[in-house]
Amino acid sequence: MTHIYRVAKVDKSKCVGCKRCERRCPTGAIKVKPAGDCKYVAPCQNTCPAGINVPGYVALAGKGDYEGAYRLIRRDNPFPSVCGRVCTHPCESACNRGGYDDSVAIRDVKRFVADKAYDGKFVKEPVWPKNGKRVAIIGAGPSGLTCGYYLALTGYEVDVFESESTAGGVLLFGIPEYRLPKEVLARDIKAIEEAGVKIHLNTKVGEDVKFEDLTRDYDAVYIATGTQFCKTAGVIGEDKAGVYHGLDFLKEISHGNAPKIGKNVVVVGGGNTAIDVSRTAVRMGAENVTIVYRRREGDMPAERREVIEALEEGVQLQTLVSPVEIVGDGKVEKIKCSRMKIGEPDERGRLSTHAIEGSEFELEADTVIMAVSQYADFPFIDKDEVELTEFGKLVLDEERMTTLPGVFAGGDVSRGSATAIEAIADGKQAAININNYLKAPTGINQGAEIELPPREEFGWSNALVSRMHNLPREERIKNNKEVALGLTEEQVKTESQRCYRCVGKATVDESICYDCGMCWEYCDQGAITMEPLPEGRTLQYPLPDTMERAEEILAICRKAHLLPMQIICKCGPTNTEEIVNAILDGARDMTDLTLKSGTRAGCTMYCVGQISRLFEACGRPLESREDDNYHPITQTLWDFSDEALDFDPIFKMREMQTTLYSDEVFNAAADAYRKVVKERSEKKNG
Ligand SMILES: Cc1cc2nc3c(=O)[nH]c(=O)nc-3n(C[C@H](O)[C@H](O)[C@H](O)COP(=O)(O)OP(=O)(O)OC[C@H]3O[C@@H](n4cnc5c(N)ncnc54)[C@H](O)[C@@H]3O)c2cc1C
Ligand code: SF4
Ligand code: SF4
Structure with a gap:
């Protein structure tokens, strides 16, 4: 018999849809479902x-x-x-x-x-028939090539113009090979070309091809030229021999013209570029590579894994340090730095830093690499024709179109130095926007639909x-x-x-919530509370009242080495006769049994093990449900090995097993049980 005083409630604002509750709920009362009317996205x-x-x-x-x-x-x-x-x-x-x-x-x-x-x-995707429209793309980086890929699949004729001799943009000439091998990049690009994208290498727009020719000859243009120009740090002596700028340095290496570096290399910056140049300098044989960064290690924008790997490779990190002057007679000999302290957050929420007065010191350096970021420029554009912001960025409308109709832009060129996946996302969005602008009758072709398991x-x-x-x-x-x-x-x-395959938010079917609190216990997010039911509910599976059924139950109890009126589920609480009676009447599995009798069957291994044994003794062994871990068939007192039973002198397990379930004890319990059922039967029959 189970008394239900409370039911689970879910605070949807806290639920993340991880399904930990659903996996534990013994009745299936809590289910994670798509939230609200909108389609839930993980x-x-x-x-x-x-x-x-x-x-x-x-x-x-x-x-x-x-x-x-x-x-x-x-x-x-x-x-x-x-x-x-x-x-x-x-x-x-x-x-x-x-x-x-x-x-x-x-x-x-x-x-x-x-x-x-x-x-x-x-692997090729089906390409739609040609639609007679042409699109020009400037820049064969991830953004330009992504835009080209989806437009080519959709039936557009796509020409990509790239100033370099190989496609890939910063992925090719910025990210070092030890992180992204060139043949891996080439593989993705080849698959894009297979879709029909034509890449014109060694073709710089503004020099080899005029921008006006593209706007005249094509139905739309996508500018994806990235940020190719290195920012200077404004440090005195930055023009000395031996000072390089991050992306230029990496680009030269990628072109096979590795700049000469000395034994002591100092890198200024805390982003991916700083880490990439310092690890590259290690591979070029520098003896000491030191990164100086004006904030703390945890503030570095570079990916954590890259920072750790750089440190493993011997790169030294000096944080809260900022360069003041590059010292040397025509060429770098030292770098003067000052120590910094953290101040108040600026308007973007980034903590400001201030030089500590009198903290200046010098580091030995024969090479200094400034890795402080890049910016975009548009030497190929007539600035009277295309509007720029006061910061030199292209003015874009909501569809990311410039002020020149039919000319779109995206990726680093419009965001500033960002990430590959953002450039790719912009490229796909540009394909959608260009397709809409050209009044296509359908959306873009993204490739075949894939069926999910x-x-x-x-x-x-x-x-x-x-x-x-x-x-x-x-x-x-x-x-x-x-x-x-x-x-x-x-x-x-x-x-x-x-992976939880997150699908939505948890919802509770209160009519079958049995107050076990498993979801409350397992929810990491604190999304579940157990709230009182004003009236409470009581649930009991009908108890046997014939002597035939009583004997049947006794035979099963004997087989399972359990006593007939022993409480098995202590949270329920439910005893053996109620459980066996429900199984004999058709309970097929643990959930079914829980719904019929109210046994919680899940919060301890003891009850689960014993109930499993009862199922087995009834001739209906449980199949362990693979996706649930709340009722695995676990060890019980009965299943312990001889050594395990002897091992524990405190709980005296062997003694418990032999005395608690001896013939003598069982027969006495069976007699008492027969008496109870007889009285029950007499009461029922008046
Ligand atoms: C050193 C470094 C490491 C990085 N590491 C990561 C990383 O680990 N993960 C990550 O997500 N992002 C990283 N990034 C950022 C990422 O590479 C860029 O955000 C991304 O490549 C931007 O893509 P894009 O297509 O907009 O521009 P780009 O990749 O810059 O491509 C622009 C292309 O346009 C071409 N071009 C420019 N002007 C012309 C012209 N006039 N005519 C013809 N072609 C032209 C260029 O040659 C270039 O090929 C890193 C950046 C750097 C510098
Ligand atoms: S209620 Fe908690 S345990 Fe259940 S899905 Fe939500 S976050 Fe996960
Ligand atoms: S990866 Fe899996 S577990 Fe993680 S959020 Fe996505 S669906 Fe959920």
């Missing part, structure tokens, strides 16, 4: 600038359908191999699994999928996050080989099972 997908269906491809990867996963990613991002390596993965910061232990390793799964799906061949097919893993191995430090600092080695297939399966 937080990972919602946070991804390109809106990639993360739960979908993680699920496909878990099933070993790598091609399906790859094609699903490419519906929103044609750079899976690149983003599987260098994406800043905002999705992982939003991942609900992070509230439990660590976020799903989404980016690493993407890398595995892209590498597996490629395997020497290109049903959610029910997945188990759930409480394993810790899978980490990739790196090349050993000694090996990697000698060359440009890719440092991160990728996940194994087994790890990808684990990550797939770690």
Whole structure:
């Protein structure tokens, strides 16, 4: 008999849809469902600038359908191999699994999928028939190529003009090979070309082709020229020999003209560029590489993993330090710096820094690399024709069109130095906007629809996050080989099972909520409260009142080594006869039994083990439901090995087993039980 005094209530503003409650609820009263009227989007997908269906491809990867996963990613991002390596993965910061232990390793799964799906061949998407319209794209970086890819799939003739001799933009000439091998980038780009995008290399708009020719000859133009011009730091002596600027330095190396560096290299900055140049300097043989950064280590915009790897490789980090002057006779000899202290936050919320008076000191340096950011410029544009802001940025409308009709812009050129995935997202959005501008009868073609495996097919893993191995430090600092080695297939399966496949918010069916409080106990977000029921409810499965049924129950109890009126579920509380009677009347599994009798069957391993034994003794052994972990068939007193029973002198387990369930005790309990049923039967029959 179960008394229900409270039911679970969900605070939807706190619920993240992780399903921990649903997995624990013994009656199925709490279910995570799409929230409200709108279609719920998992937080990972919602946070991804390109809106990639993360739960979908993680699920496909878990099933070993790598091609399906790859094609699903490419519906929103044609750079899976690149983003599987260098994406800043905002999705992982939003991942609900992070509230439990660590976020799903989404980016690493993407890398595995892209590498597996490629395997020497290109997966092609159906290209729609040509629609007779032409689009010119300036810049073959991730933004321009993404825009070109979706437009080409949709039937546009796409020409991309690129000033460099190879396509890829900063992905090619900025990000070093040990993070993004050139052949990996080339693979994603080749797949884009396979869709019909024509890339014209060594063609600088403004020099080799006039901008006016493009606006005249094409139906639309997309400017995706990025931020190619290095900012100066405004430090005295920045023009001395031996001073380089981050992106220029990396670009020269990528072109095969590595600048000469000395033994002592000082890098100024705290972003990805600063980390990339310092790790590159280590690989070029510098003996001391020191990053000076004006804020604290935790404030560095560079990705944490990159910072850790740089430190592992011997890069030194001096935080709260800012350069004052580069000292030397014509060429760098030292860099004078001052120590900084943190002040009040500025209007963007970033803490201001102030030099500490009299704190100046010098660092030995024969090379200084300024890695302080880049900016965009438009030497190819007539500034009277296209409006710029006072900061030199293109003025864009809501559809990201410039003031010149039909000319759109996106990626770093409009955002300022940002990230690859934002550039890709802008490229896809530009394709949509251009398609709308040209009054296309349909939306853009993103590739074939991919069928997703049903959610029910997945188990759930409480394993810790899978980490990739790196090349050993000694090996990697000698060359440009890719440092991160990728996940194994087994790890990808684990990550797939770690994903909750978030679908919405929890809702409670109060009529079958039995006040067990499991959801309240397991909710990491504090989204559940147990609220009093004004009247309360009592639930009891009808008790047996015939002697035949009593004997049947006794036979099962004897088989299961339990006593007939023993309380099995202590939270319920429900005794053996009620449970067995419900099973004999058709309860098929634990949930069914809970709904019939009110037994909570889940919060302790003791009741679960005993109830499992009763099912077994009734000839209906339970099949463990793979996606639930609240009622695994666990060990009970009866199942312990001889050694285990002897081991514990305090609880005297062997003694308990032999005395509590001896024939003598059982027969006495059986007689008492027969008496109870007889009285019950007589009472019923008047
Ligand atoms: C060192 C460094 C490391 C980075 N690391 C990361 C990272 O780990 N993760 C991440 O997400 N982001 C990273 N970024 C940022 C990321 O690379 C950029 O945000 C992204 O490449 C921007 O893409 P885009 O297409 O807008 O521009 P770009 O990649 O800059 O491409 C623009 C292209 O336009 C071409 N072009 C310019 N002018 C003309 C012209 N007149 N005619 C023809 N072609 C022209 C350029 O040659 C270039 O190929 C990093 C940036 C740097 C500098
Ligand atoms: S109520 Fe809590 S446990 Fe249940 S889905 Fe929401 S956050 Fe997860
Ligand atoms: S658990 Fe899975 S679906 Fe939920 S946010 Fe993380 S990756 Fe996305």
